[in-house]
Amino acid sequence: MSVHRRKFLKLAGITALGLAGGAPAKILAEDSITPDSLKEVTEATATPKAPLVARRWAMVIDLTKCREAGDCNDCQKACHLTHNVPDFGNPKDEIKWIWKESFHHAFHEQEHEFLDEKTKHGPAVVLCNHCDNPPCVRVCPTGATWKRENDGIVMMDWHRCIGCRYCVLACPYGSRSFNWRNPREFIKDLQPEFPTRTRGVVEKCTFCDERLARGQMPACVEACKAKAITFGDLEDPNSEVRTLLHEHFTIRRKPGLGTQPEVYYIV
């Protein structure tokens, strides 16, 4: 059934390399592809914006900035709009990819009686941590969720998920939601570029993999007016996330479980 698969892969691979600023000429020579296809490739690369790539995507969330923004909920609004996340209006069926949790719940092992009021009652924006060592991936019986080897994003394949919800049990952060019912009619503003889900599958944040592929930053990062969310390559010592981690004291959720979350918090 593989439809000229190799040829596509080759071309697409070269395209990706070209976009990433590699040396197409050299690769073409090695793969002995004719100058005609080179023309095709160079023409094609002009169409979309170059994808954003990293060796390990990570996020730093500055809760001090988030706190100052008060009741703002732009990150969630942008994310849920972009990804056709339904709003059922009840906590039982609720689906959420990113949300403002109370510090008390997000970091309940960090809490103590005399914690300063600002932190204690302040918000903590939470989402999938895209763990380096994701327990959800380990337990999935079908490979419907997996960690992308090249950049660490924990992905979801909604075509393959059988809806057993084992990943929901395994996630220590409550980041995964299940479609208890058909979501379509509960989405106010359908975005045609992104699919909805069907009832019976699990969904969660994917660090906007589809936007990264088009060269855009994640929707929440773009939407945050307080600039509290920074996104970048953890393996790049000059990246913004690395600078922030270098300059601030940061914490992660439930570090003791060894999941190695890739979302860091400045508190």
Added chain:
Amino acid sequence: MHNGGKIILGLVIFLILITFPVWYNIANDKAGYVPELEKAARGDDCVRDSNYMTSNHMDLLNEWRDQVVRENDRYEIGPDGVQFERSLSNTCLSCHENKDKFCDKCHDYMGVQPYCWDCHIVPKEIQQ
């Protein structure tokens, strides 16, 4: 043969019943009917030739699905040399704008009910 007559009669009734749709169509002058699908808005330049697409589009879509979702391999070069996105909603339906007169017409004829649209959105649907 014990009860031979009854068995043969039963078989004949069974055959008539299961071939009923054929007789029905002949009676209604619809024998050899093939649905006519709406032409693509942008002409004949599909991502593959149309014979291939008619019989293999489902395999291609399955392959695109794995390439896009699982391999993050989202673009390919079309026959016109222009790169396009591997996407049902955003590429296929940008030319075949009318799902009813294109996808559904043939799927109904074939008696298949693909569940693509449970999740993927027909851009036109939103305008309604």
Added chain:
Amino acid sequence: MLEKALSGDKRYWSWVAVLLSVIGIGTFYYLRQYNEGLTITGLSRDVTWGFYIAQFTFLVGVAASAVMVVLPYYLHNYKAFGKITILGEFLAIGAVTMCMTFIFVDMGQPYRITNVFLHPSPSSLMFWDTISVFGYLILNIIISQVTLGAERKSIAPPKWIKPIIILSIPWAVSIHTVTAFLYSGLAARPFWMTAILAPRFLASAFAGGPALLILFCFILRKFTKFDAGKEPIQKIALIVTYAMAINLFFIGMELFTAIYSNIPEHISHFEFLFLGLEGNTTLVPWMWTSMILGVLSLILLINPGTRKNEAVLGFSCVILIASIWIDKGMGLIIAGFTPTPLGTVVEYVPTFPEIMITLGVYALGLLIITGLYKIALSVRKQVTT
């Protein structure tokens, strides 16, 4: 041999009719769930597994417990179990079928269930659980078919079946161990993350399953001409006694570790079970009932006088099964979710459709067991006359 399940007196057929109608009701509600989604259950974002999986866990134990009659009979040549071994194996077949059906009705996308085999993922315990439970079903079908077939012809079973029977013994232990691993390997759920979970599962299984077998023997004696005999029943009662003692001992160990260490994330789940948490006391009466019934059953079983009285023994078995069903089913599953990893308490109560679907699955299992027992008894009758 299957045709023997198709002939019976009026009482047999009325019982089958009752079961079929319960299955019908269950199917009706399942179709609703299939069309509307699992939203018709009481499950939620925070309590994602519930009544179905609780039954699954309990019934894996019932299935595994067949080993308690198979092992003495085949490994120790304990002849007294000769008459009831087949009943244990058939009970296992019924229980495993229910297990698989409960998993099936719990799936969000049931028609994609073959993905487990199309995209096998050995890192997932659910993959191994599927294999072990399915394999156990196959083993028991082969073993019971071959041994009963031989009995029907009054010949010794073929030699090749012996290694398969021996294999079924560790396999029975494995199905419940893997089921425990399903829970106990999750760092996100401290309540289940205890090394004693698999042993605890086995202890409660070897108490509850054989107790159920005793009850079935009593029922068969009352309604058919089959009598398992006093000796084997007393022997099984002894097994139940030991297993229940160990089970309660394990529960005590769990409580000690959680309470004495005083680690909030461990103790809070037990608080939820026995005292209630943040005003949520849904399971409190159930758990105390379970504990009281458990201890009472053990007292009645340990005391030789009460154990040897078959009426009291029957009663003890009923309350013992009830105790384990509550503790190992709802107690174990729901407490694992409460409090949630974010420290919140979310109430879960199974809904009416959920309970109806559950009853439907139980009726299906009972129908299978009824049919199989009918076959076994007919073969016996044929051989003796």
